[in-house]
Amino acid sequence: MTVPPAALVTTDSPSAPIRVLICEDQALVRTGYVTIFSAQPDMTVVGEAADGRAAIRAAEELRPDVVVMDIRMPLLDGIEATRHLAGPGSAGRAKILVVTTFNVDEYVYEALRAGASGFLLKDTPPGELVEGVRTVARGDSLLSPAVTRALIGTYADRVRPATPAFPPERERLKVLSPREHEVLKLISRGLSNAEIAAELVLSAETVKTYVSRILAKLDLRDRVQAVVLAYRAGVADGSA
CATH class of the missing domain: 3.40.50.2300 (Response regulator)
Structure with missing residues (x-):
């Protein structure tokens, strides 16, 4: 060291x-x-x-x-x-x-x-x-966006629902607004706040607020847990 x-x-x-x-x-x-x-x-x-x-x-x-x-x-x-x-x-x-x-x-x-x-x-x-x-x-x-993408790319099959049946994790996402749901999907792709802002034509500060609300509503500590939940719920981009 x-x-x-x-x-x-x-x-x-x-x-x-x-x-x-x-x-x-x-x-x-x-x-x-x-x-x-x-x-x-x-x-x-x-x-x-x-x-x-x-x-x-x-x-x-x-x-x-x-x-x-x-x-x-x-x-x-x-x-x-x-x-x-x-x-x-x-x-x-x-x-x-x-x-x-x-x-x-x-x-x-x-x-x-x-x-x-x-x-x-x-x-x-x-x-x-x-x-x-x-x-x-x-x-x-x-977790940098590149690392998130690599991580999920390697282990997506393990966190996706095993069947197309309605996964229980998706029930938790009902508390999200349509825009928050959209932001969650972009988080699951490993996008940073700046990249999400560019994708949705929003300010970085607005995206930061959305991310904070998502974590609070879903009782998640950070983006890592949000990514895993999105894949387990079958709603992440590319997971369903």
């Missing part, structure tokens, strides 16, 4: 720093994360964990703003730890950023379904890693 250059340090830190919990079984990588995040004036590392069970205990005790989670860890893997901390029915609904050596593969897909807000690769430059934590801390998902 490369120590971040001084240029990564920003001066516009909020009054309360982002509390980061690092869950990684490799001590060298874990130390690298501590070095990177501790160098940021708007972040503080509140704890470390070397396995999934310890990650759950630490997250429940320390209540971090963001959990940086590895996938392959002993005792309990990062996917199960994520499901416990951020999945349906979890008490804290923690914000999880998965950082893994694996690219868009089954492990990453399952982590996102388990409740992760996004993922990065371990060879991500330190600056992008820091911004990733900030993004997740704000409540946004960390």
